[in-house]
Amino acid sequence: MAESAISVKNLTKTFKHGFKAVDDISFEVEKGSIFAFLGPNGAGKTTTIKMLTTLLHPTSGTITLNGLDPVKHPHAVRESFGIVFQDPSLDDELTAYENMYFHAGLYGVPRAETPKKIEDMMNFVELWDRRDSLVKTFSGGMKRRLEIARGLLHTPAILFLDEPTTGLDPQTRNYIWTYLKKLNKEKGLTIFFTTHYMEEVERAADKVAIIDHGKIITMDTAPNIVAAAGTANLEDAFIKLTGRAIREQEGNGMDHMRQMRQLRTGGRR
Amino acid sequence: MKNSTNNLYAIYILWLRQIKRYFRSKSRMIGSLGQPIVFLVALGFGFGSIFAKAGGGNYIQFLSPGIIAMSIMFTAVFSGIELIWDRQFGFLKETMVAPVSRLTIMFGRTLGGATTATIQGIIVFIITIVIGFRPDIFAILWGLLFMFGIAIVFTSFGTAIASTMEDMQGFGLIVNLVNMPLFFLSGALFPLTTAPFWIQWIAFINPLSYGVDGLRGAFTGVSQYSLGVDALVVFCITVLFLSIGSWLFGRVEV
Numbered sequence: 001m002a003e004s005a006i007s008v009k010n011l012t013k014t015f016k017h018g019f020k021a022v023d024d025i026s027f028e029v030e031k032g033s034i035f036a037f038l039g040p041n042g043a044g045k046t047t048t049i050k051m052l053t054t055l056l057h058p059t060s061g062t063i064t065l066n067g068l069d070p071v072k073h074p075h076a077v078r079e080s081f082g083i084v085f086q087d088p089s090l091d092d093e094l095t096a097y098e099n100m101y102f103h104a105g106l107y108g109v110p111r112a113e114t115p116k117k118i119e120d121m122m123n124f125v126e127l128w129d130r131r132d133s134l135v136k137t138f139s140g141g142m143k144r145r146l147e148i149a150r151g152l153l154h155t156p157a158i159l160f161l162d163e164p165t166t167g168l169d170p171q172t173r174n175y176i177w178t179y180l181k182k183l184n185k186e187k188g189l190t191i192f193f194t195t196h197y198m199e200e201v202e203r204a205a206d207k208v209a210i211i212d213h214g215k216i217i218t219m220d221t222a223p224n225i226v227a228a229a230g231t232a233n234l235e236d237a238f239i240k241l242t243g244r245a246i247r248e249q250e251g252n253g254m255d256h257m258r259q260m261r262q263l264r265t266g267g268r269r
Numbered sequence: 270m271k272n273s274t275n276n277l278y279a280i281y282i283l284w285l286r287q288i289k290r291y292f293r294s295k296s297r298m299i300g301s302l303g304q305p306i307v308f309l310v311a312l313g314f315g316f317g318s319i320f321a322k323a324g325g326g327n328y329i330q331f332l333s334p335g336i337i338a339m340s341i342m343f344t345a346v347f348s349g350i351e352l353i354w355d356r357q358f359g360f361l362k363e364t365m366v367a368p369v370s371r372l373t374i375m376f377g378r379t380l381g382g383a384t385t386a387t388i389q390g391i392i393v394f395i396i397t398i399v400i401g402f403r404p405d406i407f408a409i410l411w412g413l414l415f416m417f418g419i420a421i422v423f424t425s426f427g428t429a430i431a432s433t434m435e436d437m438q439g440f441g442l443i444v445n446l447v448n449m450p451l452f453f454l455s456g457a458l459f460p461l462t463t464a465p466f467w468i469q470w471i472a473f474i475n476p477l478s479y480g481v482d483g484l485r486g487a488f489t490g491v492s493q494y495s496l497g498v499d500a501l502v503v504f505c506i507t508v509l510f511l512s513i514g515s516w517l518f519g520r521v522e523v
Contacts, residue, residue, distance in 0.1 A: 108368065
């Protein structure tokens with residue numbers, strides 16, 4: 001059996017008031033594979049990613065990331081993954097280069113190698129000629145590409161992407177997935193991502209897990225899930241498995257704004 | 270090659286970010302000079318003759334250290350809003366998943382905020398000299414020390430409040446609620462020795478009093494306590510506020 005980059009066993013997260021956001025889930029992500037983690041809004045995707053990336057402590061269960069436990073060795077684990085959050089996390093008042101430079105400093109990238117690495121990564125996402133522009137002048141797609149470049153700057157073994165393409169036009173989405181697949185193939189990068197765009201999953205993912213109400217309801221390759229559900233495509237299979245009801249998500253103002261944006265842009269596909 | 274995170278370097282990086290942002294937002298820099306200038310001109314020249322008649326001497330000489338301390342305190346406390354800003358716009362998450370401790374992040378941010386507040390204080394200091402303040406130039410190092418002390422204390426204070434706040438409006442309200450009394454009852458505007466008993470008591474427990482007193486002592490040689498006492502008190506409050514700020518910041522969830 002192939003080695004696991006991520007191994008999760010009986011993971012549970014209970015919030016205050018007894019709400020179980022993640023309920024006893026287990027899964028393995030093979031090294032060098034692309035893993036899609038799907039589910040309706042509020043199903044527990046982001047909570048799971050937060051636990052995998054040391055931002056939240058699990059209530060119970062174990063996580064192993066590159067052979068390490070994020071609860072016991074948060075710093076070593078943080079050095080071993082890169083992350084692109086659901087919402088932008090760049091400093092708008094700084095230039096693209098400065099954002100990269102500060103990331104390198106926080107992650108202890110050797111200073112002698114930093115300029116070369118930044119140049120390589122920014123060339124890779126085709127933003128090198130915009131290095132001295134303030135990030136606030138960037139479009140949504142450019143910000144995303146910069147975040148991907150930044151997440152890869154410290155040469156992680158795993159890249160987490162929480163809805164990396166939400167709100168982007170088809171051209172940019174296509175562009176980003178071309179990059180990611182190239183990285184996966186050339187450097188053996190393990191990719192763990194969430195999305196609401198099912199055709200991205202069918203195109204890129206080696207394995208798919210669908211989570212709903214905090215539980216994993218199915219986990220297989222995309223064609224197998226479609227075949228088992230007896231539907232025409234993954235989108236129909238997803239709806240068949242998770243139901244037609246529209247989900248409400250508790251959240252702060254930013255989440256709400258993002259949801260509104262999704263409502264406006266997501267329905268057009 | 271293995272990455273190895275150096276906490277001191279990470280603190281420097283976080284400090285550098287604040288400095289770059291400060292010098293980039295010229296409008297904020299210039300805008301925040303308005304209030305101290307108005308206070309200096311209106312109060313300094315308005316009350317100057319009364320103060321002199323009452324035997325207090327040159328009021329500009331008395332008032333200037335107070336206004337310098339005020340501008341540092343206001344800038345320092347308000348630097349806490351950058352924490353809320355960073356949380357709302359996501360940059361905080363980027364620092365929270367970095368392989369550095371919360372304490373490192375807190376120190377880097379506080380040092381950055383305190384440095385910009387001190388720079389703001391130095392600009393106001395230069396303005397006071399233009400207006401007629403005549404400080405003892407040999408005491409400038411002592412003066413800078415107190416300026417930086419005030420800056421650290423109130424940056425930690427701002428961070429502590431911001432760590433418990435969700436939105437900017439709430440932060441602004443709380444800060445104004447606290448800032449104004451601290452300023453007016455600190456001995457920045459009038460000598461405390463002749464003030465009513467209860468004002469003296471409030472000033473006695475007000476951290477800013479010792480900053481103002483130390484700054485005034487350093488620059489003009491006139492102070493209520495000795496410079497050593499002022500420095501010791503400011504140092505102890507710095508340690509206390511840094512600890513509270515770090516503890517509260519350690520509990521922030523993103």
